[in-house]
Amino acid sequence: MKILVAYASKYGSTAEIAEVIGKELQKRNHQVEVQAVDHVDSLDGYDGFVIGSAVYAGSWIKSAAKFLRANQDILAGRPVWLFSSGPTGPGDPNEIMDGWTFPENLTAVREKINPKDIIFLHGKIDPDKLNFAERMIVKSVKATTGDYRDWLVIRGWAGKIDQDLKAG
Numbered sequence: 410m411k412i413l414v415a416y417a418s419k420y421g422s423t424a425e426i427a428e429v430i431g432k433e434l435q436k437r438n439h440q441v442e443v444q445a446v447d448h449v450d451s452l453d454g455y456d457g458f459v460i461g462s463a464v465y466a467g468s469w470i471k472s473a474a475k476f477l478r479a480n481q482d483i484l485a486g487r488p489v490w491l492f493s494s495g496p497t498g499p500g501d502p503n504e505i506m507d508g509w510t511f512p513e514n515l516t517a518v519r520e521k522i523n524p525k526d527i528i529f530l531h532g533k534i535d536p537d538k539l540n541f542a543e544r545m546i547v548k549s550v551k552a553t554t555g556d557y558r559d560w561l562v563i564r565g566w567a568g569k570i571d572q573d574l575k576a577g
């Protein structure tokens with residue numbers, strides 16, 4: 410099947426997650442394109458879509474939110490998997506973020522698209538890359554810094570997408 414993995418990433422860690430999901434699907438014989446949402450020209454010809462964004466202040470990056478809204482009619486008719494990446498520190502991502510699962514301002518779009526699955530994945534904070542305001546936010550909310558992306562979970566989720574695709 411032909412799959413588009415489309416992502417938004419500010420500092421690159423979500424882009425790397427998208428690449429790994431793409432590689433896992435390729436290993437399972439799917440034809441995969443991995444693209445930043447703002448580089449996607451057309452949704453024509455894809456059998457399925459994996460779409461994700463880093464989370465900043467409880468929201469998806471604007472380009473990803475815009476992509477989901479703009480393409481909701483097409484996406485509603487095809488299989489879609491959504492991921493968000495963000496929480497750092499040990500433990501379940503949803504618990505670290507007090508039960509957050511998906512941006513509230515995308516609830517209507519999410520309901521319309523009716524994705525096969527939604528996952529909230531650990532992310533990475535590299536304080537050296539952040540601007541001053543971001544460093545202050547990270548400090549004030551006492552966020553743990555470091556790379557907490559769990560590649561086993563990410564690869565496992567890609568495997569689940571493959572199973573869903575094969576099950577039709």
Ligand SMILES: Cc1cc2nc3c(=O)[nH]c(=O)nc-3n(C[C@H](O)[C@H](O)[C@H](O)COP(=O)(O)O)c2cc1C
Nearest residue numbers: 418419420421422423463464466467495496532533
């Ligand atoms: C200023 C700031 C605000 C953040 N806000 C959230 C948030 O609200 N929820 C969350 O889960 N992660 C939050 N994060 C963590 C990022 O989502 C995480 O660093 C992510 O892996 C960044 O992805 P990127 O490298 O693709 O930009 C925040 C990080 C920064 C620096």
